[in-house]
Amino acid sequence: MGKKYRLGVVGLGEGRSIMSAALRSEKWQLVQVCDLNEQLCREREEEFSFAHWTTSYEAMLNNKEIDVIAIYTPDQLHFTHIKQALEAGKHVICTKPLLDSLQDGAQLLQLAKQTDRQLFVGQSSRFFEPMLHQRRDFEQGKHGELSVVEAHYKTDGRWFLQKDWSKQTGFSWMQNFMIHAVDLAKWYLPDVTEVTGYGFTSDNTKQYDIDVWDSMRFLMRNERGQMAQVAGDYALPTLDLTVEPSIACLLRGTKGISRAEYSNLDYYTKFSGEGKKSYNFDERRDYYFRFEGNSHHAGEYQNYIEYFAECLDNNQTALPDAREAIHTLAIMEAMTISAKHGGQPIKIADVLQQYHIVFE
Ligand SMILES: NC(=O)c1ccc[n+]([C@@H]2O[C@H](COP(=O)([O-])OP(=O)(O)OC[C@H]3O[C@@H](n4cnc5c(N)ncnc54)[C@H](O)[C@@H]3O)[C@@H](O)[C@H]2O)c1
Structure with a gap:
């Protein structure tokens, strides 16, 4: 078994699935989560018995205990949140769509090229x-x-x-x-x-x-x-x-x-x-659909963070x-x-x- 990667999650709507995945994984340690909505942080605290949350993304980026930031904020914020995370020296998992338009595409590619951190897109399907x-x-x-x-x-x-x-x-x-x-x-x-x-x-x-x-x-x-x-x-x-x-x-x-x-x-x-x-x-239904209804499908997230950890272990580009x-x-x-x-x-x-x- 390779090392354990330390994760921070921003956006706790869909981010709920990655919290669940990280907490079940042998390769990941969930260190901190973040949402502007304090009530949602408290809900997730209760749901997962996980009390390490903050409403400040900057505070989470400054947390030296975190290696990887997983981004589940609204599409329009992905570029800014990815940029901040890469600049803070973190690897990034960003949910789909990576960007809400191609406007920031060239700049993001440039950023990705300049850093030795990985930017992996959680294309769940x-x-x-x-x-x-x-x-x-x-x-x-x-x-x-x-x-x-x-x-x-x-x-x-x-x-x-x-x-x-x-x-x-x-x-x-x-x-x-x-x-x-x-x-x-x-x-x-x-x-x-x-x-x-x-x-x-x-x-x-x-x-x-x-x-x-x-x-x-x-x-x-x-x-x-x-x-x-x-x-x-x-x-x-x-x-x-x-x-x-x-x-x-x-x-x-x-x-x-x-x-x-x-x-x-x-x-x-x-x-x-x-x-x-x-x-x-x-x-495998209960593995994929862990919450009420079928709208969250945490099993896919489990599969992709395990894959991402394996890529990090082997220094391979995660796709x-x-x-x-x-x-x-x-x-x-x-x-x-x-x-x-x-x-x-x-x-x-x-x-x-x-x-x-x-x-x-
Ligand atoms: N299959 C999939 O991979 C899948 C499924 C659903 C949604 N998504 C993606 O997940 C992302 C979130 O979708 P959602 O449905 O959870 O949306 P949502 O609006 O329910 O949740 C977004 C959360 O981000 C928080 N947030 C916004 N700005 C913030 C900031 N600056 N700092 C901290 N928190 C902030 C909001 O408070 C909110 O709780 C979207 O990009 C969406 O496309 C992916």
Whole structure:
């Protein structure tokens, strides 16, 4: 066993999951947590019998006992909070989306380059049980060469619009929700060069005085013509999860096909020589969903902090890092431009250039 990493967490809404994960881990020690909302700090104190909290982020950054800061504040604050943490000499875990726009992308890459600290993005869906199995099968070559990836995230997320910050400029269903599907698609098609697609705003979203697309359909492709289709619906009724899982990733290749699903813990495969198989990981439900309802999914966070600790132990870059996450944001920016221009194909390279982002 490597060393134990000492963690500080800021933002105790979603940060609740990482608190739970760190407290259960043999590789992590939860040192301090932070939220501006004192009542929430007290709630977490009671929930986890963990009394080391502060309402001052600066105080937590000054805590020499902390090696790694995990950031779960609203999207619009990520850049500032990451910058402060890196400057304080901490490794950083930042929840998705890394940034709320590409505006700060070039500066963040520069910061990440200048520091010897890691910046790891908690892209949770990659770490869900069926998705982990799918990735393993993919890395073993069971799909052969991929022709098509199909990823979607469809959920009735209207509850999310109750949050104050979701009504501020910068919020979009794409940035906040669809990123899970885009990231999964890009994981399998990392060299995507061009996207095209459409978006639609239903009356259900307009009721909240927000003008963002809540239904979106996009196609991504690389130079070779391999494709990924990404779909999202966020303010409309949904079917039962067994009929239509909220997140799914389907890989279709020359030797086989697989589909990993969230949150029903199902995984389906048909690889050459194996025939059709289906797996259900329901015995892991309590590990993934530790709190009431399914909105928090701490098991994924457990998986990704264990992975991050392993990377730190072995001096390996934990992925997605800033570069990968900014590339995903550039894909989403290209999607946005495409949808605003009637589905015009948009090159990722042009978006990167527009924001002066250079990957070295
Ligand atoms: N699957 C996932 O990985 C996943 C799921 C949900 C949310 N998220 C992300 O987690 C982040 C937080 O989402 P949420 O739903 O918990 O939002 P939230 O609004 O419920 O919680 C954010 C918390 O941050 C605190 N905060 C704000 N500014 C602060 C500051 N300067 N110092 C200390 N605390 C501060 C607020 O008081 C609040 O409690 C968002 O970026 C969201 O996209 C990720």
